[in-house]
Amino acid sequence: xxxxxxxxxxxxxxxxxxxxxxxxxxxxxxxxxxxxxxxxxxxxxxxxxxxxxxxxxxxxxxxxxxxxxxxxxxxxxxxxxxxxxxxxxxxxxxxxxxxxxxxxxxxxxxxxxxxxxxxxxxxxxxxxxxxxxxxxxxxxxxxxxxxxxxxxxxxxxxxxxxxxxxxxxxxxxxxxxxxxxxxxxxxxxxxxxxxxxxxxxxxxxxxxxxxxxxxxxxxxxxxxxxxx
Numbered sequence: 001x002x003x004x005x006x007x008x009x010x011x012x013x014x015x016x017x018x019x020x021x022x023x024x025x026x027x028x029x030x031x032x033x034x035x036x037x038x039x040x041x042x043x044x045x046x047x048x049x050x051x052x053x054x055x056x057x058x059x060x061x062x063x064x065x066x067x068x069x070x071x072x073x074x075x076x077x078x079x080x081x082x083x084x085x086x087x088x089x090x091x092x093x094x095x096x097x098x099x100x101x102x103x104x105x106x107x108x109x110x111x112x113x114x115x116x117x118x119x120x121x122x123x124x125x126x127x128x129x130x131x132x133x134x135x136x137x138x139x140x141x142x143x144x145x146x147x148x149x150x151x152x153x154x155x156x157x158x159x160x161x162x163x164x165x166x167x168x169x170x171x172x173x174x175x176x177x178x179x180x181x182x183x184x185x186x187x188x189x190x191x192x193x194x195x196x197x198x199x200x201x202x203x204x205x206x207x208x209x210x211x212x213x214x215x216x217x218x219x220x221x222x223x224x225x226x227x228x
Contacts, residue, residue: 026114028167056125082137160212
């Protein structure tokens with residue numbers, strides 16, 4: 001589902017197409033950071049192992065942010081950053097009877113930060129799939145593509161990097177995950193899924209993935225990592 005916040009989007013109901021608006025709830029991302037939305041159900045995998053999932057209302061999505069040339073130095077996001085989004089359609093409390101088109105609102109909620117959403121007088125639990133976006137990023141966006149090149153040292157362009165999976169928030173304690181020889185951030189997935197189930201951990205800590213060419217020696221990689 002291509003997403004762009006500057007336009008209304010049409011939900012293709014053949015009998016009653018409707019224009020809608022989007023509203024971000026609980027994100028440290030801005031609207032310009034969300035470049036595409038994918039249905040999480042289409043990418044769920046049985047090999048994830050322990051997963052972080054909460055029942056509630058809404059449709060779990062994978063939000064994608066593609067790194068661009070205008071990214072500032074020190075942004076620390078991977079080329080493709082995937083993160084959880086939950087979409088809820090909430091009808092307005094009042095309608096403009098003279099309006100010629102509907103203006104229903106789709107709330108795009110960050111289930112990492114928000115476990116519920118206030119709708120009128122009710123507090124509604126938000127459905128959450130925190131594991132599928134992480135699995136999509138680690139398995140389907142190239143994180144593992146340079147393991148052998150980095151080990152045999154054939155590609156001089158490969159250097160160390162550190163990636164965030166959520167925007168940095170002042171006060172959160174960084175957990176830097178460093179993989180070993182002939183490896184990648186992928187093996188940390190099970191640990192992260194277990195930790196994500198705890199809302200206190202999500203609010204108190206943030207996860208940084210270290211990635212480096214493992215065949216070049218620690219001193220070389222350390223010299224190219226941004227904060228070592």
